[in-house]
Amino acid sequence: MEGRDSSHVTLASQPNACVVLDVGGKLFETTVATLQSGGPDSLLAALCLRANPDSDEEPSPVFIDRDPEIFSTLLSLLRSGRLPSSVLSRFSNQDLLEEALYYGVEARLRSALSPPPLVGFDATLVATLRPASDAFPTALSAGSEDGSVWIAHGGQISAYDWSLAHTGTVRTHLDEITALQRVWPEVAAAGSLDSPGLHFYDVSGGRHVGSVHWSDPGDHRVYKARVTAIAAGWSGPDDPVYAAFECPHPENCILAVDPATLLPTAAIGRQSGSAAKAAAPGRLVHVRERGLVFAAAVSAGAFGYAGYMRLWDPRSGEAVWETNEPGAGSSSRRFGDSFADADVDREGSAIYKVCWRSGDVAVADMRRLGEDPWVYLEERSAAAGMRSAGEGANSVLRCYKNQVFVGREAGLEVWSQIMDKEGGRRRSDRETEAAVCENAFRRIFVDKEEDARRGLIKAMEGGGDRLFLSREGVEGVEVWESSDLSRAISLV
DSSP states (O other): OOOOOGGGOBGGGOTTOEEEEEETTEEEEEEHHHHHTTOTTSHHHHGGGOBOTTOSSOOOOEEEOSOHHHHHHHHHHHHHSSOOTTHHHHSOHHHHHHHHHHHTOHHHHHHHHSOOOOOGGGEEEEEEEOOSSSOOOOEEEEOTTTOOEEEEETTEEEEEOTTOOEEEEEEOSOSOOOEEEEEETTEEEEEOSSSBSEEEEETTTTEEEEEEOOOOTTOTTOOSOEEEEEEOOOSSTTOOEEEEEEOSSSEEEEEEEETTTTEEEEEEEEEESSSGGGSOOSEEEEEGGGTEEEEEEEEEETTEEEEEEEEEETTTTEEEEEEEETTOSSOGGGTTOOEEEEEEETTTTEEEEEETTTOOEEEEETTSOOSSOOEEOOBSSOOTTOOOOOOOTTOEEEEETTEEEEEETTEEEEEEEOOOTTTTOOOOHHHHHHHHHHTOEEEEEOSOHHHHTTOOEEEEEEETTEEEEEETTOOSEEEEEEOOGGGGTOOO
């Protein structure tokens, strides 16, 4: 066999070969393997395609006209899989991201900057997002996977991506958006208590996509129906959007909307009258895992709270379970202690509520619903001197990642199931069911008392490994993440 033709040999086949880079006038020496760790399509990996690595002539440094300080940070990331601990105080996420995009290593940077798994007990306030104008938020919609968030404020929708960088604002024709949900990755469904219709906007493109109105040619009472709640969250082209409509005359229903045609396909749960048990839902959740739609309505008056919860089967249009409070259940000592807010833990197949008078949190197993399915949670490991939860009036409850977050006047509270002691593994369905029966939960206030004094929590949404919340009369949206200090220095 003849001698090897080195003219066809590239640095890419020599992982330990040395490469010298001149970035903005500063020299960096590294290896081919380090540059290739950024990914096969990165600019740095492309440098490894140079020929003649065995040439006797010392190769000239490859010049790159970019910032050497940020490059040094990215090179450290490629070498060790970590970001130096001082980076986050020296550079903004946006500065790092712009350079990472240029070099094609944004995936590595994104992993390094992503927050650790959201554990409510260790959550801390890390940022506050303030839109440039009319910064008082009226509704939120968090990205379920990437930790991004859309904020409705003053008739506008502002988008913030996974790095919490502002990516755009679209001005809608609504004066105030009170219901907001992400329908597709770039399209939002919005509604207002002041204007009729369900409206779709392309947030990235800044344009109106279409509108849906509730109409009934056979009933003149159905006109100018406004949207009180939306259940969405794109998971497939056939996944419908559900919206609760309410007419000026007390007439309401839930419309299923085809996301492809933006046409109503079914009307569910039509109700008439002004009674609490016939009010328009203020909370909708599409429980895809069970093919059901959860609807809840609650009203507050001089004599306390009243409302209902229902599970609708959209295929038949019938309610498969409902409860009215007060008035349902067999526990007389709970009469008059209606729920102030409720939500569905889809992963745990459970419904949670917070009671307005006692402030107690209760759970109902969706596999064992009946006349009075509620189990009231008790703190199993209460610490001495723990802050009192107080009453539940004006409380907001949201379920996320097998945790229950409750925003109340006393602050931000989290309830979590106690994990198995061996390895901290999450419980199976059977163990979860037993945990509910045994009240195997613990709670803690995430924020400090001075945090609670900033204002009453009015809205809360979970997305990615973040919790977003807004407060009454306070500008901006708070971003809470787990306070794992290793996030600043580790990829994993």
